[in-house]
């Protein structure tokens with residue numbers, strides 16, 4: 054089903070972001086606050102604001118792409134809201150909305166649809182007037198077409214295999230592939246329709262492929278229908294919406310307003326520069342991460358429109374704040390000034406408000422993006438591009454999983470997992486600043502081409518091109534981890550590989566991007582849930598919340614395993630041009646990997662005879678299926694030097710990059726000449742005999 058429901062979600066406030074900022078001390082101790090989570094009508098500073106959270110709505114019957122054949126068809130689904138759903142209405146092909154029966158569980162009957170493709174849209178509205186919609190595209194066939202002897206036989210099953218998912222963006226010549234099957238009759242004819250017009254037909258028994266030249270079509274949405282007929286004359290259809298074009302232009306306006314006796318906090322020129330035209334801008338951010346496939350534009354200016362400041366007839370507020378009258382006044386003043394508000398995909402309303410007023414709200418055609426005194430374009434981009442991301446189709450935040458086994462030990466996945474909203478530090482929709490969206494989210498906003506997405510169900514070694522640069526190759530691998538009763542995948546692990554880009558710089562305290570990021574998420578078309586980053590080194594840090602995720606990437610030689618789903622992923626190698634990953638299925642196997650020893654700092658200095666202090670760090674890199682192992686650690690020192698402890702036993706260290714640390718001191722003889730002296734610490738696994746070493750330096754001054 055193709056959901057177009059919007060969900061309003063909140064952005065972190067600067068205060069929360071500041072609270073999240075950590076200073077990592079030499080001891081590795083840091084503090085961070087966890088935000089209380091999103092939701093439009095939520096609390097801010099302990100005070101309740103108005104309900105701005107729209108309901109969610111979904112259509113369960115019919116499913117998108119299905120074929121309806123009768124004169125009366127039932128449309129049904131569900132809706133929910135944080136307060137209550139006031140009504141559900143249904144529209145056919147964009148026509149008048151008609152009330153359905155029920156709210157949280159609802160249904161409606163549509164009558165006598167004509168043959169061809171139709172869009173059914175359900176709209177749920179709550180008591181505060183917030184609403185959202187969901188649509189499905191279906192085709193209607195009375196079963197008499199196709200030149201057969203009648204329409205009473207069971208129709209064949211038609212499936213569209215390329216493009217592989219709804220709303221895929223295609224360009225140039227694209228090969229459509231369909232499959233048909235019939236357990237009783239033979240397949241006698243197939244046909245591809247574009248927007249209801251036949252473009253190709255054939256008589257293959259296995260399915261019809263067609264090299265479709267999309268350059269002759271208008272850019273934007275079109276409907277593909279794959280039709281097949283059996284020897285009894287019954288027709289089976291499958292339909293799929295598709296987006297044609299090299300770029301989608303989103304028309305965005307910023308409407309600035311200020312309060313009585315409040316000087317405008319910035320200039321429209323600055324907002325224009327930081328949003329649309331500057332070298333660092335919201336438009337530049339989207340151009341980079343979508344490879345020019347999603348561009349921002351305006352109605353009156355090709356680059357983008359900024360209106361205001363409009364002074365609203367209210368005093369500068371104190372929290373809690375009700376934005377509605379301010380925004381209504383600003384919109385009325387813009388309309389009075391001649392602005393056609395209907396000409397935009399998204400109108401952003403921006404004012405400087407007290408910090409207690411609450412955070413930004415995005416989703417739908419109107420975003421609220423407070424001007425929180427950003428000092429740099431990136432501070433503005435991190436908020437405005439985030440809220441626009443909700444309006445462009447990312448309905449939730451980039452979260453992260455924290456999983457613990459039955460003994461309370463953190464594990465990659467399994468046991469008990471909790472999802473931390475905003476917990477993904479690599480993503481603007483999570484805890485990141487101006488980092489790119491993840492592959493699941495880029496799929497949601499229609500950026501990925503079908504060739505950029507590979508669904509892997511067979512063991513093998515696969516290549517990932519960086520997600521951070523244009524490519525015609527595979528940029529995300531999806532591994533199904535759950536299936537519905539019909540065998541269709543409902544949930545995936547998404548693999549992606551990044552290299553730094555102008556906006557996608559590694560977050561603070563993240564060493565590099567030299568590994569594969571693993572996330573759990575449903576299909577692109579499912580708008581109802583978050584993506585969850587998997588920390589592949591779950592025991593590597595005692596830092597709270599997102600900070601243990603700073604080393605989430607699966608670096609070469611290491612393993613990710615989901616025992617319940619029978620999935621193992623290891624990174625074979627990485628380079629500036631891509632990553633190689635090995636995927637296998639079945640009961641995860643124990644694979645031993647050499648441990649890693651490191652010292653912090655790597656070099657210390659002091660007078661002859663002084664005792665120098667280091668932190669020793671040991672990581673167990675075995676695959677998770679190996680379980681815990683024990684290690685022996687011993688040093689190799691220059692003559693006369695001593696260390697404490699002299700040797701060290703580590704018992705029961707968990708695998709998957711789990712670390713343990715201890716204090717190591719090294720003392721030089723009191724007569725040691727000044728100079729730089731190297732020493733080596735080596736850890737040996739009692740399970741495998743594999744070793745890992747590190748060389749430290751003691752400088753005698």
Ligand SMILES: [Zn+2]
Nearest residue numbers: 062063064439
């Ligand atoms: Zn948000």
